[in-house]
Amino acid sequence: MSDTTRQKAEAALVELETVTAVELAEPVDADAIVPLEKADAPLSAEITRRIAELDMSDTNSIVSFGSGAQAELQEISQAMLQDVRNKDVGPAGDSLRNIVTTIRGFSVSELDVRRERSFWEKLLGRAAPFAKFTARYEEVQGQIDKITDNLLNHEHKLLKDIKSLDLLYDKTLNFYDELALYIAAGEAKIADLDATDIPTAEAAVQEADENAQVMKAQELRDLRAARDDLERRVHDLKLTRQVTMQSLPSIRLVQENDKSLVTKINSTLVNTVPLWETQLAQAVTIQRSAEAAAAVRDANDLTNELLTSNAKNLRDTNKMVREEMERGVFDIEAVKQANADLIATINESLQIADEGKARRAAAEEEMKKMEAELRDTLAAAKARQTGLGDTTAGAVPKA
Template identity: 80%
Template sequence: MSDTVRQKAEHAKSLVDEVTSITLPEPEGEIVPLEQADAPVSAEIRARMDEIDISDTGSIVNFGSGAQAELQEISQAMLQDVRNKDVGPAGDSLRGIVTTIRGFSVNELDVRRERSFWEKLMGRAAPFAKFTARYEEVQSQIDRITDDLLAHEHTLLKDIKSLDLLYDRTLKFYDELALYIAAGEARIAELDAQDIPAKEAEVDAAPESDQVMKAQELRDLRAARDDLERRVHDLKLTRQVTMQSLPSIRLVQENDKSLVTKINSTLVNTVPLWETQLAQAVTIQRSTEAAAAVRDANDLTNELLTANAANLRESNKMVRQEMERGVFDIEAVKKANADLIGTIEDSLRIADEGKARRASAEEDLKTMEAELRETLAAARARRDGVGDTASAAAPRS
């Protein structure tokens, strides 16, 4: 709520207290007859009796109507407007502000909630920025509705004061009707006790030529008396209806007062409470997001510590193993030494085998050479020519 609206609401509260503290007077039920009235009331009744002219039908028909003129001006100007126009929009504004708050879902705060199929299809997420925009929209709606409520409140306050005036004038009209009724009944009593008996005596005392005229005057007087009696009866009915309208006015006024009190309580107490709750919801979500970020950072730190410790252990194991190894592995040296010994032994064996084969070959060569010489010698001994040719090719020992 803006500071301006808050100041207006606080100012309206004093006006509400002022109008709700007014106590309206209650109407008096009994009509005081002329003979029982005190001097001031008796004078008022006699003044209204003087308005009756028995010879004028119009004065009888309009008897007591002048008291209603001012009341009609007030009631026609405001009652229909108050009942049908002003109360409805105020109630609509109250319902509107409730609907606005109810439409604000705190579940939208959860940015980690599972998105609906429609949100996934439309590519909609639930970021905190979107919720903040929604909060600002709700806040603007609350401000707009509170302005409307203030306008309705001032209108209702004006109507309550007008209803006070209407009630006061209606009560005066109610009391005025009592005076007119008392005046009419007193005049009827005078007619019954004085005027009509006097006119009857005139008819009886009049000569025969004037009796018809006097009898008509008597009938006119009695007719006027009956008209006055019917008019007084109508005034009694009007007074009864007026008496019923007084609680109706008060009922409308009490409803307006209750609505004004409710509006003012909503503006002064409820709306700030709602705004506080909304602000708390935003703050709580911010704290939740901050806590989630801290938790994620702590989880990452723990994961890094665990991973680094495992990596350090593995790396240290490898390094220490390599550090503890010699330049050459003893197994490799043993194998190389065995292979070297084998190589030397193979070389010696092969050399011995070669030496033996060569020695054997030399023996074979000597044998073959001896055999060849023997053959050649035998050939020369035959002297067939072959030996000469062969001996020429054979080497000499």
């Protein structure tokens, strides 16, 4: 991590300590609504000013009673939503997980330069183990630098959110106190209506003549309806105040989560990332040492292999030369075998000659026999032609 990034992280830590040191005011008891008759002079003046906002003849005045107190709070909330509408705390946590995933992807098995590439690695043209290791280290370093900048951006956004939540907490607390004043004003107005205005209207109905009595009765009814509307509005304000009181600890909880996440990000930037970078640098140095040691070992192994191989070759060659030197021009076994083969050849030739002579003699006898048969056959054919053979061959039919 660069010195600039480290300085930014340290500055963010100082800002975090400043933000954390801010103490937020505690809300008063939810039931601590001071009625008008028990309020001191300043508080009584505030309640009276809010009572003056009521116009019992105007329904909108009753329905919107106390709404103005929320206007400033709503403005702050909308301003925060404009800034954080597209923001999610998730990416900051994702950045932390990305660092862990990136480091865990740094496989120790790839440090072995003697490891043979698999069939698939060769087929896909993947780099050799050390080349792949070096490329992986460069990729990790680039990712760490990028994620570091990303974490710094998230840290600044979270610090801004913490400050905004402080302001939102103060305005929510003011709104909570303001609701108490409106509730007290509403209850005082209801009490005044019940004690003064409604009885006066009832008396006016009784005192009016017959023609005006209907109008006076309608005015009394409208006044009672407005009184009931005001009572319901005060009840809604009490519910709103209760919900507002519950939102205060929620704001604090979100702040604490943001502060914890900023602290974790800052610790990662200041402590963890440099430690990982140191470990990666050591891994590269160790790998280079292992590679140099492997080269020296291979050289020594080659020397020993040459010595052993040459000695063995010398022994085998010397044995072969000496054996050839001690041999005669002809081996006795070869002479004996040749003599035996020669004798066998002569005997075989004599045997074949005798067999040939016997076959020729038999063939001569056979030829003499065939010659005699042929001569007898020719003689018989001549006798039939001269008629001398009719008595001897009378059984032969004429042609």
